[in-house]
Amino acid sequence: MVRQHQVLVVDDSAFMRKLIADLIASDPDFTVIGAAKNGREAVDMTLRLKPDVITMDVEMPVMDGIQALQEIMAKCPTPVVILSSHTDEGDMLTFEALEKGAIDFVKKPSGTISVDLYKIKEVLLEKLHAALNARILPKRSEVPVNRSGRSVGPEAPPDTMGKPAKMFRHLVAIGTSTGGPKALQRILPTLPRNFPAPILIVQHMPPNFTRSLAQRLDAMSQIRVVEAEHEMKVEVGTAYIAPGDWHMVLHRRRSNQYVIHLHQDALRNGHRPSVDVLFDSLAEYSELERHLVILTGMGGDGAHAMKRLYDSGVRSTIAESEETCVVFGMPKVAIELQAVRYILPLDDIPPKLMELVR
Numbered sequence: 001m002v003r004q005h006q007v008l009v010v011d012d013s014a015f016m017r018k019l020i021a022d023l024i025a026s027d028p029d030f031t032v033i034g035a036a037k038n039g040r041e042a043v044d045m046t047l048r049l050k051p052d053v054i055t056m057d058v059e060m061p062v063m064d065g066i067q068a069l070q071e072i073m074a075k076c077p078t079p080v081v082i083l084s085s086h087t088d089e090g091d092m093l094t095f096e097a098l099e100k101g102a103i104d105f106v107k108k109p110s111g112t113i114s115v116d117l118y119k120i121k122e123v124l125l126e127k128l129h130a131a132l133n134a135r136i137l138p139k140r141s142e143v144p145v146n147r148s149g150r151s152v153g154p155e156a157p158p159d160t161m162g163k164p165a166k167m168f169r170h171l172v173a174i175g176t177s178t179g180g181p182k183a184l185q186r187i188l189p190t191l192p193r194n195f196p197a198p199i200l201i202v203q204h205m206p207p208n209f210t211r212s213l214a215q216r217l218d219a220m221s222q223i224r225v226v227e228a229e230h231e232m233k234v235e236v237g238t239a240y241i242a243p244g245d246w247h248m249v250l251h252r253r254r255s256n257q258y259v260i261h262l263h264q265d266a267l268r269n270g271h272r273p274s275v276d277v278l279f280d281s282l283a284e285y286s287e288l289e290r291h292l293v294i295l296t297g298m299g300g301d302g303a304h305a306m307k308r309l310y311d312s313g314v315r316s317t318i319a320e321s322e323e324t325c326v327v328f329g330m331p332k333v334a335i336e337l338q339a340v341r342y343i344l345p346l347d348d349i350p351p352k353l354m355e356l357v358r
Helices: 014-025 039-049 065-075 088-100 113-132 180-185 209-220 275-281 303-311 330-336 346-356
Strands: 005-010 030-036 053-057 080-084 104-107 170-176 199-203 224-227 238-241 247-252 258-263 289-294 316-320 342-344
Touching (some): 005 014, 005 039, 014 030, 014 053, 014 113, 030 039, 039 053, 039 065, 053 113, 065 080, 080 088, 080 113, 088 104, 088 180, 088 209, 104 113, 199 247, 199 275, 247 275, 289 303, 289 330, 289 346, 303 316, 303 330, 316 330, 316 346, 342 346
Parallel strands (some): 005 053, 053 080, 080 104, 170 199, 170 289, 224 238, 289 316, 316 342
Antiparallel strands (some): 247 258
16 A cells, blocks of 8 residues: 655644645545644644645744744755735745745635635645655755845946847746745846846746735845736846736737737646746747746646747757756756756856856
8 A cells, every 4th residue: 555645734723724634635645644733833743743744824823834944944854835824914924934945835715615625625735746746955045135125246247248228139038836936036136137138937826926926036136026017018137927827928019119918818737827828929039039947846837838949949948957946847848858958957047047148
């Protein structure tokens, strides 16, 4: 008999602990071995029971989820999936948890529990399975920031990058999923403010969280980072993150000005936004030097569109190497399709991009 994967459920609500445990128990691959009502109990039970994966509430008495996560990662590194509340504070705490080592997150059910509970069942089980195969990366020092909250880093040499201009020749497109927020945090803040290309980003994430992600990355970066809006002008030195539940594509007006278009066509590869949709939209713009990047993530979204562009002669394609991926899924598929020109660890991607857009 195949061993069931053991899960520890952490939530200060007895009702939520029961609901979450029942959802998990519906999958024969999992068994719930314990339930903790606060962070202190979560740490103690993790050290004693050694679960394979943990679901963690963030806002709890005695010790909150962030403190518990840090202590668990220091004493007994274990994959953690955060259960996030539907509040602005919940969004920011979720991103803090991802920065501290959580693998992914799921929004808690809201409204009519009997209806909304089943909306998260499939997502929760999918993320728990992904967490089992996730890599817990060593903690890194945070990007230094100045008093304005923006990252402190060297400007690019003026002879290689030049000043931002309205017209641009290069465009970077990035696709990522599980582990993506932390990966983007190691890429965007290292780029100089005069980076001479726009950056279009698809991060698999629910609505509202993409706005919080953009705000958080913008505060850390020298370039501008925004959640994309329909008909927003595309400019150099700016990263545009596709909003949750909207596909993002590049569109060229008759004036030869490039803008963002958003639409809600059917999910692609189970996602909206989809990396494939973004990458496919770049195919017709051969006048641009297009640089495609696939980072950590579960599944294969983006890989087949990258292959089509690679075969058509797109300038460069980059995949994050296995050694730094939280989940080596999307990059692996792209590599297996022979769609990748450069396979690089995360910290080598920003200098490669700066080299390519000179």
